[in-house]
Amino acid sequence: MARSHLMLAVFLYFCLCMLPSLCQNEETQALIEFKKQLTDPFKYLASWKDFESPCQFFGVSCDPKTGMVIGISLDNKSLSGEISPSIGKLKSLTSLVLPSNLLAGSLPSELNNCVNLRVLNVTGNNMNGTLPDLSKLKRLQILDLSINYFSGAFPAWVGNLTSLVSLGLGDNEFDEGGIPQNLGSLRNLTWLYLAGSHLTGEIPESIFEMKALQTLDICRNKISGNLPTSIGKLSNLNKIELFLNNLTGELPVELANLTLLEEFDISSNQISGTLPPEIGNLKSLKIFHVYKNNFSGKIPSGFGDMHHLIAFSVYKNNFSGEIPENLGRFSPMNSIDMSENKFTGRFPKYLCRRKSLQFFLAVENNFSGELPDSYGSCESLVRFRVCQNNLSGKIPDGFWSLPNVKMIDLSNNHFSGGISTIIRSAASLSQLILSNNRFSGEIPNELGQVSGLEKLYLDKNEFSGRIPAELGDLKQISSLHMEDNSFSGPIPSELARCSRLVELDLASNSLSGSIPSSFSMFLSLNSLNLSGNKLTGSVPTSLEKLKLSSIDMSNNQLSGIIPSDLWTMGGDKAFIGNNRLCIDESTRSIMKSDLSVCYQKTGDKSNFMKRRIVLFYLIVFGLIVVIGGLMLVSYANFRHCEPSLGKKDEKGKGDDSKFRLESFHLMEFDVDEICSLDEDNLIGTGSTGKVYRLDLKKGSGSVAVKKIWKKDAVKVLTAEMEILGMIRHRNILKLYACLINEGSNFLVLEYMANGNLFQALHRQIKGGKPELDWHQRYKIAVGAAKGISYLHHDVSPAVIHRDIKSTNILLDEDYEAKIADFGVARLAEDSNIGSGFSSLTGTHGYIAPEMAYTLKITDKCDVYSFGVVLLELVTGRKPVEDDYGEGKDIVYWVTTHLNNKEETFKVLDRKVVSEDIQEDMIKVLKVATVCTSKLPNLRPSMKEVVKMLIDAQPHKSSVHTGKNEKVDMYT
Structure with a gap:
């Protein structure tokens, strides 16, 4: 008896010792199966081999006591393929982290077997299909399925996972529907990301019972209704993202209860009313975006007392009144956009007090007064746009030489004074836009030292003096507008050194002298306007090289013959107001013109008339030949496909010898199939013929048959046979064959199921x-x-x-x-x-x-x-x-x-x-x-x-940067 007990004990001990090894082997096989379903271009999974301990596998972690697999972490490893159902065999798995890969397919329901799972993260993949019900995973704390292509109904079962701390379901393709009420049962949740999920309806009241919530992100949906007063209950919130929805009503005063709030973005909705003054008490606020709404009234003065505000964007509303005087005085402001409102008064002088302001946009308001002197020392500025206001006075000293500014737009105001010579130190400046102001004086030569300048708009001002030759040193400039000023003297020939210049407008000045012949050296010029000056001399024939799409030399004192190509480009309008300009008679014959004709010799006019008469008779003769040919073609068109097949032989087959066949790809078909086209299968009609779908009788699938009109047969057939017959490319339509005879001509082409x-x-x-x-x-x-x-x-x-x-x-x-x-x-x-x-x-x-x-x-x-x-x-x-x-x-x-x-x-x-x-x-x-x-x-x-x-390959992303300043696309 004692011996039998001893043997039983030894057997049990042996089993207990072998059990972990057996389990480990099963987990190895499960992981190998998992690997087989993946494509691993960078060989991260090379260590995943049969008969090896899974604890040695790359990206796999094990429990130090049991040796069982508890974690898989393969973040951003370029893996593609699908998640194998074998993952369900890892009973001890607590963490599956596979974000930022290229995984596709559905999420396996076998994950429900991993009852110990606490983290499931597959964000940023290409996964699709309907989500399985994972409500058995009661221990799950982090669930992030965002930025995929999951579809079907929004997963209401998530509300049963009451241990969740983080939940990301945003940026998927769920069916339109409301936010489930039972999400409110997730009382431990701190992070909720539901952006871009086709959600509709109002935010359910249950959401505002999540007292632990820190991030509420439901942006880019179709959420409607008012922002409930209950939001004030979420006292731990530090981030609210509700932009791009259909919210209406006014902001509740209860927002002021959210004393930890750092980021607030409700832009692009239809919210109206005024900002509650109490919002100015949110002392932790860093980002405040309410642009593209219907707000009105003043900005609460409390914004001037904030110490952490970085970004302030309120553009496209109906705000009015003055901006709080202390805005930026205590906070490290980085970007401000107040454009397209009705603000009045002066600009706040402390905006750059902390030397961190980069973007300042106040376009289209009613601001007045001068720019504060403090702006002249704001060396952090990158973009400064204050166009379309009522600003006046001189620009502060130092402003012209800001080292980091890329764009200065002061247009459509009442600024005066001149451009300072210190502008040579504006090393980063690429756009200087001063249009429609009262700037005056001469342009400093030092402007030519701003080597990165791409756009220079000085038009509609009171500038005078000569145009500096040094502007020819602006090698990057593409647009130069100096029209509507009082510039005088000659046009500098050095401007031709601006090899990237596309637009040059010097109109409506008092420029004199001749048009520089060096302008023919422009490599990129597209538009040239020299109108309304006092230019003399001839129009350089060499300008024909430019191939301009817009030219205007009107209202000058130019003389001589207009180069024919330039007149073709601009017409009469480009040269009127130059009484001594004329055009060649042969040029005038092309198109009616009111300009005078140049006759250099007395016999020229009569000789030219004789040439015109001869040309007339040649044209008439040509028309007779063409009409006769068309009549012959029309007669030949009576002979259609069936007559050309003509007789049937004894076996009932058409006489294929009537057709000349050119074959380019292997394809079996009978000639009579091609000729016997059914109008019910017509799929297109073009200028050269009709196209039919034809299902071949020999089981070779479908082809497209293009029946060519006889009058275009030679041209079309020659071109398509010559080109399609010699090329082979997956993105070029295949030409299988061409059939030609006296009556009909056919191209047999690859059939394209989805049309054009x-x-x-x-x-x-x-x-x-x-x-x-x-x-x-x-x-x-x-x-x-x-x-x-x-x-x-x-x-x-x-x-x-x-x-x-x-x-x-x-x-x-x-x-x-x-x-x-x-x-x-x-x-x-x-x-x-x-x-x-x-x-x-x-x-x-x-x-x-x-x-x-x-x-x-x-x-x-x-x-x-x-x-x-x-x-x-x-x-x-x-x-x-x-x-x-x-x-x-x-x-x-x-x-x-x-x-x-x-x-x-x-x-x-x-x-x-x-x-x-x-x-x-x-x-x-x-x-x-x-x-x-x-x-x-x-x-x-x-x-x-x-x-x-x-x-430019698309990459899905959920990141909302908060950078909402309005920027030119090419800046």
Whole structure:
């Protein structure tokens, strides 16, 4: 008996010793299975091997006593793939931390087996699907599922996890719905992040029972109603983020109870009324943002007594009265935006008392008086915009030489005095905008030493004297406006050294002398205005090299012949008011003109008339030939597809020998299939023919058949066969074959299930949502860009498409973009991609502006057209709409919204934009604006466009920086 007891004890001891080893082996296998579901490009999981202790695995931690796996931490390791259900086998797991990776797929319900789990963090991935009910995880303290693509109903079961301290569900794709009432049962919660989750309705009262809450973030939703007075119960709150909702009513006085509050952002709502004076008692406040609401009244004086205030943004409201005198006196103010209100009085003199103010914007108010002298020593300033006020007086000493300021905008005020010579020390200045003031005196030569200056606007002032030749040293300047002043003397030829100058306006001054011939050296000039001066001499013929889109030399004293290309660019209006200017008779014959004709020899006029008569008869003869040819073509068109097949042989098959077949890709089909097209399968009609969908009988899937009109057959077939037949690229439409005979001509092409981009952009799916979200649009943009780049840079000889537009970008079943319709494309030699073609092609709204004065087509015309396509993707609008104005297009409309960041956001397609992707959309908008530059040489190559788009790859982000100052997009 004793022996049997001993044996039992030994057996039990052996089992107990082996148990951890067996469990550990099971956990190893579970982790290996977990690894198999992942892609690990940087080999972080190389140590995860069979028959190894999981405690040795990278990113895995174990309990020192039991040896069981208790934690997995793989933060920002570029992992992709899915989370394996095997994770549920780790019974002792307390922490699963996988944020900032590329994980996809759903969250496995097997996590419910990890009953000891305290931390579950998968934020910042690409996970999707409906969330499983994880309410069994009663010990869970941190749950962060934010910044993914989880869908379905908002998870009300979260309210059962009463141990939660941190909860992040924001930035997902949940169905629209309200905040569950039972969230209020999470009485231990300190951090609540529900931003961008499609939440609607009012904030439930139960939320205000979370007495431990420190961060309340429900921004970027559709929350409505008033901000309840109950918010005053959350005495531990230090951060409130409710911006971009539909809140209404007035702010409750009870906000003053939140004495620990540091950040308060309720911007972009419809809240009205005045700010309760008691808010000025929030002594811990650092960030106060209430911009884009309907507030009125004065700013509480208590803001002047705050000691921690950093950011103060109240723009686009109806505030009035004076700003608290002590604002900034005791606090380290960094940014202030008071723009677009009705403030009056003088600027507070203490704003830069703590030497930390960087951004000061007070655009469009009724401020008056002079700038305080203290602003002249605010060396921390980066942006200073006070335009459209009633400010006056001289600029304080020192202000002109602030070392860090990048932008000074004093326009549309009543400032006087001159520009100080100490401006040479403004080492960072890139924009100086002084338009429409009363500045006077001469421009100091030292202004030419501000080497980083990009925009200089001195227009509509009282400046006088000569234009300093030293301005030619401004190598970075792109815009120079000096119109409507009293400048005199000659135009400095040295200005031509400004190699990046795009706009030059010297109109309405008293400038004399001749137009410098050196202006032909400008590399980027797009607009030149010299009107309303006293210029003499001739118009330099060399200026024709500039290829300007805007020119005005009217109302001067110029003489001689107008160079024909310049007259073509500007027309009569650009040269009227110069009584001694004239145009060549041959130039005048192109278009009606009121300018006088230059006759250098007495016989010139009669000889030219004779040439015109000869030309007239040649044109008539040509028309007769063309009309006769068309009549023959019309007769031939009576012979359609069926007559050309003609007779059937004894087996009933068509006589294929009637067709000449060119095959480019392997594809089985019968000729009679191609000819027997059903009008019910018509999928498109263009200027060159009709396109049909054809389901092939031999099981080879579907193709698109393009039936070419006979009159265009030679041109279209030659172009498409020559180009599509020689190229192979995933983003170029495949040409399978071409069938040609006397009566009908067919192209057999790859079928694209989702039609063209234009259609997809304007289609809607269930619920009224657009068919294409931003990520799909971005994918299409990159694919199309790669296709065009291939044509320009990888084909020999290179191909210029000449008709890039959204209807010529087709989409397959996976929304992969493919460039189509090469009917007007042309080849160009590799050594001279810019070689031109003499026929005007393209579609209205996509045609590059240089086509107004030249018929030469270059690859930069394709770049411009693609830039318009990018604008369509970003804005969701059409290239030409009535809203843009008569004769205007999408490029013009977008440029009118680029003055500041808030205006820029207005062009983004509101059907797809959200806070987390708007910056990604802005990146693509920037690429589009560069592509649609007026001057071809300022546009990038398509290879560069591809790189810029790849660099603009979208990244989801929940960060709200609090930097809401209005900035120009290119600053």
